[in-house]
Amino acid sequence: MRISGFGKKNLLGVDLGTAFVKVAAVYKDRVVAQGSAPVPESGSDDLSKMAGALKVALEQSKARVKDAALAVGGDQVIVRYVFLPKMPxxxxxxxxxxxxxxxxPVADQDVVVDFAxxxxVKGEAGKMRVLLAALRRELAEKYCAxxxxxxxxxxxxxxxxxAIFRLLRKLGAxxxxxxxxxxxxxxxVLLMEDGKPVFSRAVNIESREMARTVIPSGLNPAGDxxxxxxxxxxxxxxxxxxxxxxxxxxxCGGGARLPETAVLLEEGLGISSEIVNPFGLGPEYAVAVGLALRER
Incomplete structure (x- = not known):
């Protein structure tokens, strides 16, 4: 896993979502390739089915770029933000x-650990804020395959x-x-302060639950x-x-298109919202475009 550093060559951004696979390539602030394909039911847990969806998305995009970047989230990766002494x-x-x-929390686990x-840190001489991430080595190898x-x-x-931060930075957030x-x-959820990422967390709340016309008693996904x-x-x-x-x-994300999302979150948090629309592709392409903006 390599999450830190920037180089000179852009990558194809690949977002392996639960419902859709999205790919995007960006060159000189312009989207030069894009594609998406639905993931078969339960396919997100079956990499062979995911490969089929990715192949369709690639064919649709007609992308020439063969070097790719992937984003992982949810329960696949452990992320921590820590303060460390400044060092090379x-x-x-x-x-x-x-x-x-x-x-x-990776004791006795075979994981790949990286950082960004x-x-x-302002006001603390000699300190820097670092994002640490750990991914099971077995899963990393499966994605490579x-x-x-x-x-x-x-x-x-x-x-x-x-990936989201890279996109927002490019868009001038x-x-x-x-x-x-x-x-x-x-x-x-990503918190940004003075335009910098300072904290994030993944929550197991599904956008499809917020889209229901009738929500089962006891469930309040937007409130959650x-x-x-x-x-x-x-x-x-x-x-x-x-x-x-x-x-x-x-x-951003596909759930941002649901009319209920913005309204309920604005009411619950008391602040106004806007939908992130990377290069006009729509909020569902935020992760893929953010990855494509990365340089290796």
């Missing part, structure tokens, strides 16, 4: 081989929050904002999502030991 990335990478267990240095099966080389495995990627099975966002805010404020007030709500 080479030194940090070497230290993580032995110290990852201090920050991530986010920023130097899946991509090879359709003629792609998996060059980077990113996290959903970082500034200030304090809450970005919410509303997916078919999982939603991801609001509650999870508030928990993320409370946790970050406690960690920060200072005031943090978001100014806007940025919605």
């Amino acid at each position: 990335e080479k030194e940090l990478r070497a230290g993580l081989k032995y110290e990852a267990g201090r920050y991530l 240095v986010l920023e130097e 899946l991509f090879a099966q359709v003629g792609l080389k998996l060059r980077a495995i990113d996290t959903v929050p970082l 500034e200030g304090n904002a809450i970005a919410v990627d509303v997916g078919e099975k999982y939603s991801h 999502l609001v509650q999870e966002i508030r928990r993320a805010l409370d946790f970050y404020r406690l960690q920060k030991r200072d005031v943090y007030e978001p100014e806007k709500l940025l919605l």
Whole structure:
């Protein structure tokens, strides 16, 4: 897994969603290829079915790019935001081989651990904020095999929050904002402060539940999502030991198209929202385009 660093060559962004596979390629701030395909029922848990959907999306896109980036989220990846002494990335990478267990619950597990240095911490000389991520090695190898099966080389495995952040940064997002990627099975909440990612969490709340005309008694998916966002805010404020007030709500993912999503979240959080529309492709392409903006 490689989530840190930028290079000179763009990648094909691949979003293996629960309901749809999306691919996108960007060159000089212009989308040059895009495609999507539905995932067969229960196909997200069957990589052979997922390979078929990815192949269809690739054929639709007519993409020439063969080097690809994938985003993982939900229960597939463990993410932590930590403060570490400022050091060269080479030194940090070497230290993580032995110290990852201090920050991530991965003891006795065969995982791939990587990091992304986010920023130097204001007011704390010599400190930097770092995103740590851990993915089961077995799963990483399965994804590499899946991509090879359709003629792609998996060059980077990113996290959903970082893919979203790359897109929002490109679109000029500034200030304090809450970005919410509303997916078919999982939603991801990303807090940004002064235009920088500072905290994220994945919540098991399905967009299809919010789309129901009649919601079973005892279920309130939109209310649950609001509650999870508030928990993320409370946790970050406690960690920060200072005031943090978001100014806007940025919605992406297929669930952002549901009329109920914006209304219910605005009412529950008391802030206005806008739908993220990367290069006019629609909010469902946010992760794929964010990955395509990455350079290896």
